[in-house]
Amino acid sequence: MCSGSFAKCLGITLIPLLIVCVLCNILLFFPGGKSVESDHITTEVWYFGGILGSGVLMIFPALVFLGLKNNDCCGCCGNESCGQRFAMLTSILFAAVGVLGAGYSVIVSAVAINHGPLCLVNTTVAHWEYPFSDGDYLSNEDIWSLCLEPVGVVSWHLSLFSVLLVMGLIQAALCAVQVVNSLLGALCGGCGCCGGE
Numbered sequence: 001m002c003s004g005s006f007a008k009c010l011g012i013t014l015i016p017l018l019i020v021c022v023l024c025n026i027l028l029f030f031p032g033g034k035s036v037e038s039d040h041i042t043t044e045v046w047y048f049g050g051i052l053g054s055g056v057l058m059i060f061p062a063l064v065f066l067g068l069k070n071n072d073c074c075g076c077c078g079n080e081s082c083g084q085r086f087a088m089l090t091s092i093l094f095a096a097v098g099v100l101g102a103g104y105s106v107i108v109s110a111v112a113i114n115h116g117p118l119c120l121v122n123t124t125v126a127h128w129e130y131p132f133s134d135g136d137y138l139s140n141e142d143i144w145s146l147c148l149e150p151v152g153v154v155s156w157h158l159s160l161f162s163v164l165l166v167m168g169l170i171q172a173a174l175c176a177v178q179v180v181n182s183l184l185g186a187l188c189g190g191c192g193c194c195g196g197e
Contacts, residue, residue, distance in 0.1 A: 003185025004068045011065030018058040025050025032150030049108030057101025061094040088185035098175035106168035117157035119147035
């Protein structure tokens with residue numbers, strides 16, 4: 001398969017992934033599916049891992065990858081394939097941006113999963129806090145009942161941050177694959193230029 005066509009496939013795949021990540025991050029602002037005061041939202045949600053990292057920063061590589069197949073590479077110093085090779089090498093920079101954005105989202109999600117959600121706890125006096133530490137709630141579903149409000153916040157928090165974590169890993173892998181694809185395309189040339197496939 002041509003390196004440009006393969007890059008286009010990667011770009012097409014990144015678009016729905018980044019949309020899912022942005023939606024997950026937006027949903028995290030409504031813990032348990034309910035509207036709460038801004039100071040009752042888990043801190044890691046405000047780091048915008050899904051919106052900024054796996055969303056906005058992923059738009060650039062996705063668009064560049066999509067455009068590589070139709071890159072106009074004719075007439076570069078009299079060498080038809082040199083323009084396409086330069087475009088493939090340039091896409092490595094955008095792939096690196098994608099890896100950084102996805103990596104940011106993965107780190108924020110992993111920290112959030114380990115930290116647990118912010119919720120209303122009634123020990124002696126009802127107050128908002130992080131009742132879990134070091135991921136101890138992941139293997140013990142019985143202690144999820146410590147969170148009184150919002151109802152279902154633990155599963156909401158865990159599900160959405162897990163989706164962000166997995167999507168970020170997939171995005172990073174796709175961008176890493178494009179780095180290899182770009183190097184092969186730059187070294188070996190594309191499948192033809194100036195109207196060729």
